[in-house]
Amino acid sequence: MAEKTLIQGINDGLRTALGQDAEVVVLGEDVGKNGGVFRATEGLWEEFGDERVIDTPLAEAGIVGAAVGMAVNGLRPVAEIQFMGFIYPAFEQIVTHVARLRTRTQGQYPASLVIRAPYGGGIRAPELHSDSTESFFVHTPGLKVVVPSTPSDAKGLLLAAIRDPDPVIYLEPMKIYRSFREEVPEGWHEVPIGKARKVRAGDDVTLIAWGAMVPVAQRAAHSCAERGISCEVLDLRSLYPLDEEAVIASVKKTGRAVIIHEAPKTAGLGAELAARIHELAFLWMEAPVERVTGYDVPVPMFALEDDFRPGPGRIEAAVQKVIHF
Amino acid sequence: MLKLMDRVDRQYILPDGKLSPEGRQAWGKLPKERKLDFHRWMVQVRTFDRRAVILQRQGRIGTYAPLEGQEAAQVGSALALSQEDWIFPSYREHGVAMIAGMPLSQILLYWMGRVEGNLAPPGVRLLPPYVPIATQMPQAMGAAWASRLKRESAISVAYFGDGATSEGDFHEACNFAGVFRLPVIFFCQNNHYAISVPFTRQSAVPTVAERAAAYNIRGIRVDGNDVLAVYTAMEEAVTCARDGKGATLIEAVTYRKGSHTTADDAARYREPAEVGEWVRNRDPIPRLEKLLQAEGLLTEAEIREWEEHCAERVEQAVKEAESSPAPPADHLFAHVYETPPPELRRQQAELLREGKRDG
Numbered sequence: 147m148a149e150k151t152l153i154q155g156i157n158d159g160l161r162t163a164l165g166q167d168a169e170v171v172v173l174g175e176d177v178g179k180n181g182g183v184f185r186a187t188e189g190l191w192e193e194f195g196d197e198r199v200i201d202t203p204l205a206e207a208g209i210v211g212a213a214v215g216m217a218v219n220g221l222r223p224v225a226e227i228q229f230m231g232f233i234y235p236a237f238e239q240i241v242t243h244v245a246r247l248r249t250r251t252q253g254q255y256p257a258s259l260v261i262r263a264p265y266g267g268g269i270r271a272p273e274l275h276s277d278s279t280e281s282f283f284v285h286t287p288g289l290k291v292v293v294p295s296t297p298s299d300a301k302g303l304l305l306a307a308i309r310d311p312d313p314v315i316y317l318e319p320m321k322i323y324r325s326f327r328e329e330v331p332e333g334w335h336e337v338p339i340g341k342a343r344k345v346r347a348g349d350d351v352t353l354i355a356w357g358a359m360v361p362v363a364q365r366a367a368h369s370c371a372e373r374g375i376s377c378e379v380l381d382l383r384s385l386y387p388l389d390e391e392a393v394i395a396s397v398k399k400t401g402r403a404v405i406i407h408e409a410p411k412t413a414g415l416g417a418e419l420a421a422r423i424h425e426l427a428f429l430w431m432e433a434p435v436e437r438v439t440g441y442d443v444p445v446p447m448f449a450l451e452d453d454f455r456p457g458p459g460r461i462e463a464a465v466q467k468v469i470h471f
Numbered sequence: 472m473l474k475l476m477d478r479v480d481r482q483y484i485l486p487d488g489k490l491s492p493e494g495r496q497a498w499g500k501l502p503k504e505r506k507l508d509f510h511r512w513m514v515q516v517r518t519f520d521r522r523a524v525i526l527q528r529q530g531r532i533g534t535y536a537p538l539e540g541q542e543a544a545q546v547g548s549a550l551a552l553s554q555e556d557w558i559f560p561s562y563r564e565h566g567v568a569m570i571a572g573m574p575l576s577q578i579l580l581y582w583m584g585r586v587e588g589n590l591a592p593p594g595v596r597l598l599p600p601y602v603p604i605a606t607q608m609p610q611a612m613g614a615a616w617a618s619r620l621k622r623e624s625a626i627s628v629a630y631f632g633d634g635a636t637s638e639g640d641f642h643e644a645c646n647f648a649g650v651f652r653l654p655v656i657f658f659c660q661n662n663h664y665a666i667s668v669p670f671t672r673q674s675a676v677p678t679v680a681e682r683a684a685a686y687n688i689r690g691i692r693v694d695g696n697d698v699l700a701v702y703t704a705m706e707e708a709v710t711c712a713r714d715g716k717g718a719t720l721i722e723a724v725t726y727r728k729g730s731h732t733t734a735d736d737a738a739r740y741r742e743p744a745e746v747g748e749w750v751r752n753r754d755p756i757p758r759l760e761k762l763l764q765a766e767g768l769l770t771e772a773e774i775r776e777w778e779e780h781c782a783e784r785v786e787q788a789v790k791e792a793e794s795s796p797a798p799p800a801d802h803l804f805a806h807v808y809e810t811p812p813p814e815l816r817r818q819q820a821e822l823l824r825e826g827k828r829d830g
Binding site for chain 1: 557559586587589590591598599602603606608609610611612613614615616617618620621625627639640643644646647650805806807808809812813814815
């Protein structure tokens with residue numbers, strides 16, 4: 147097995163899918179000759195040609211709309227939106243068609259497609275590039291939403307998304323595209339959608355994170371361990387459907403939960419998780435659930451980015467709060 | 472607006488039922504059965520439409536989007552398609568749907584608020600009504616693209632109204648179609664009003680068809696109340712698409728005789744003189760009837776007989792739709808995902824446990 151970065155895991159996943167499934171096409175802006183602005187599609191155009199890896203006009207609604215039509219007509223399109231901050235022109239296509247076509251056609255046209263979008267901050271990107279609005283999609287019935295946080299998961303979740311009979315929004319944490327390497331299985335490798343990953347076992351408090359917040363939670367857990375607090379870290383991986391079983395089992399064991407996400411706090415996915423924990427594990431809880439999140443402000447330009455994104459310090463403070471409640 | 476209507480690229484059957492010189496040529500090439508099909512379908516569509524408006528008034532179906540006046544545009548275009556072609560309609564294409572093979576009872580079921588009404592019979596490549604404006608256009612383009620990539624001869628058609636041409640999706644779809652020379656037809660029924668807003672407020676260029684030039688695709692502006700001209704224009708566009716010559720934007724200039732939907736009152740925004748002109752002088756059905764009668768292909772008695780037959784078919788469809796058993800409440804959960812996630816299964820169980828409706 148070769149060691150790869152997260153973005154190379156995505157590239158490997160796309161290459162595997164294109165190589166093994168003639169129905170898969172990749173389309174989007176700059177995905178062809180340029181290999182994608184983050185190089186997710188590097189080398190694919192050369193290998194699979196212009197009809198499988200398609201540079202499109204700059205038109206998000208057009209890209210997603212075309213992908214819906216392709217899916218209706220038997221292809222398995224993987225559409226790339228260059229940044230999540232630019233997904234909004236396609237939002238109508240996603241919400242009114244991608245998400246509902248299966249229901250509206252009573253299963254006849256399931257719109258089995260994948261929409262990939264880099265998301266979140268931390269790379270000093272220009273204004274409007276760093277949104278983390280995963281809740282829009284989690285809140286939309288009919289969609290599945292996944293976020294990898296490791297190179298192996300990046301490939302495994304992508305291939306699972308491509309094979310999935312339902313439409314999947316595949317969000318890529320830009321911050322950790324190249325931050326570390328790990329071994330990525332060769333060939334077709336799937337990570338099941340709907341299953342969380344236990345990153346670290348612990349007894350005192352459960353830290354729940356996804357995407358680029360997973361390594362931040364790990365750092366916080368490491369610091370807490372030095373102070374004698376044992377944190378269990380869960381990487382949610384699949385934002386919808388949620389691995390409720392893993393979350394509830396963990397908080398029943400630890401009695402405490404801290405949820406970490408980059409998105410603004412109000413109506414972020416943390417709110418849903420907190421409610422779910424409250425509904426299903428209230429009697430096991432030693433303290434109210436804490437949330438460490440972005441603030442309810444527009445994602446700032448990068449000069450203030452580090453003040454907006456949760457870091458280990460804020461997580462440790464939240465852990466202290468639930469421990470000493 | 473009436474003057475504008477008179478500037479079309481094609482008008483074959485004139486409002487008085489006479490054929491133009493080009494029309495005579497086109498008419499001469501058609502077999503008798505096709506000529507009669509035009510009439511049979513237009514009458515069937517109108518009969519259905521009028522009955523549906525009454526059913527809405529009686530509270531037997533929900534809000535309905537009438538199409539009376541647009542029969543020639545729908546029938547002429549749909550008859551030029553073959554069974555393999557993909558149709559992406561708006562919410563007003565009941566005529567197109569019928570010709571594609573959608574049972575009348577299914578169409579009624581949709582307007583009764585039943586999602587099962589979207590279900591096309593096997594082999595009918597008709598998508599459900601598209602309620603948001605212009606969103607079907609990129610999808611038709613994508614389906615056409617897939618046909619091309621799969622080396623299949625099917626083409627795709629998106630139906631939409633004049634209001635849709637103001638949307639970004641219209642531009643994006645036309646632009647992709649032009650760039651990739653896709654086998655798609657964009658069929659605009661310019662019925663002059665997007666609910667209440669006239670076409671002059673929709674577009675600073677006076678016609679839809681001329682916009683095709685901006686995308687390097689073919690543009691044809693046809694009298695949309697002339698079934699023969701529409702059919703011929705559509706046949707040409709279909710042939711071009713199948714032959715790899717790319718997309719066509721057809722503007723069928725027509726008029727909806729009634730309101731936007733049964734919830735709208737068109738008298739608030741349209742002049743009676745304008746409506747009168749279209750209703751009295753430009754109706755698509757009488758002009759074809761005059762022609763067919765003059766050619767000895769149809770008698771007054773046969774027209775009445777066919778009208779009665781259509782009315783019976785519609786009544787039969789109403790009976791079928793109204794006797795369709797109501798779905799159980801947990802049908803809400805059907806087909807949201809191929810396999811419902813645990814949370815959804817729990818919500819479904821909760822609804823079933825509660826047992827009865829809470830509304």
